[in-house]
Amino acid sequence: MHSHPLFARAYSALAPRADDAGAAEHRQSLLAGLRGRVLEVGCGPGGNFPHYRGEVIQVLALEPEPWLRARAATAARQAGVPVAVVGGLAESLPVASASIDAVVFSLVLCSVTDPVAALAEARRVLRPGGQVRIYEHVRSAAPRVAGAQRALDRFWPHVAGGCHTSRDPLASAAAAGLSPAWVRRFDFPPGRLARPLREHVLACVVAEG
């Protein structure tokens, strides 16, 4: 069940404000240097689309939530590179094996049903030498905050489209056979209320072996 009409509308209203407050720069860093055929998983309303550059020849953008998918289709028409928006789930990507140069997860691994399965699927569809880019809020390094995140995750996913605050996407990547080429950790945004969602990671992970 991937229809979240209230969350979809709230997220679409709030995401541009977060972009203005600094998230847009993180999106640019997420996508910098990508080329070829890119698969973006759970694209939401399409907040990354303005940040793809000309070396990217096509973006296949997957979005299971119908209202967000319609927003993404509108955003795709304004993008500087060709973007095709389709339905589909991270855990069973509708894409041939070894056909994609880069897979992008942007604030999505918190929400998918099974992050390890999603990353294993990303690994399956990557061409040899391909990469997975990740931009996610993560489990806190501070034990007290991590405990609060676990408590919050008893109800937060029910009001936030499945989002969990206490996930560790790099551990999920390792479990899927993907290891870091580079990792940047940073806090965003400031403010006490944002504490459970503040610690972020930007990373590039690649297939081991």
Ligand SMILES: C[S@@+](CC[C@H](N)C(=O)[O-])C[C@H]1O[C@@H](n2cnc3c(N)ncnc32)[C@H](O)[C@@H]1O
């Ligand atoms: C917080 S929004 C992020 C949207 C967008 N990636 C961004 O950076 O603004 C989380 C997104 O993950 C999508 N999502 C949730 N579960 C998913 C799944 N199993 N497969 C693919 N996308 C999923 C939601 O529909 C939503 O668009």
